[in-house]
Amino acid sequence: AQTVTQSQPEMSVQEAETVTLSCTYDTSESDYYLFWYKQPPSRQMILVIRQEAYKQQNATENRFSVNFQKAAKSFSLKISDSQLGDAAMYFCAYRSGRGAQKLVFGQGTRLTINP
């Protein structure tokens, strides 16, 4: 079974600075997808960024980018120019590339932005 581990329960960063959230996963599959979701206090899970395992190029969405290391099974999220609105729980998630679309989530990292 696949597992996702987020080893940082909490992180904090000064506004406008850069922060990196860590995620590792375990799988025997070669075809899969990785995601970072953001969950603010409003509770709604919002997709931040998505990475296909077959793509070597790291995904980027504006201030958000990932460092995908397939051999190391590592998938970290970098947030540049942190803003107060980035404060939230961040979840790393894995999905197999075959069959149904079950997401396997990590335990989450709570990100605090200091003004």
Add this chain to the structure above:
Amino acid sequence: DAGVTQSPTHLIKTRGQQVTLRCSPKSGHDTVSWYQQALGQGPQFIFQYYEEEERQRGNFPDRFSGHQFPNYSSELNVNALLLGDSALYLCASSLSGWTVQETQYFGPGTRLLVL
């Protein structure tokens, strides 16, 4: 374009009772997944519905059941409620067939408290 909607937003029940939660998928989506998120944890996959059938199921007892309607909306039913069923229940929708992989979009969730 309406996103994923869920009802009710909050619910309080007593042990042993039964509850029904509802989800309407994002316009154009045909697949609905349900997740349980305990306080301070990442979401856990309950099951997924596609073409009105349960396509995949997580490690949840038979007390958890679901249904998908022809308009793709879905219900989650929980019988014989336990205190441990208190959680945020998230619905996610996506567009998929067996060979199409798409991102899941989440609703705001239903907070269930069992007393």
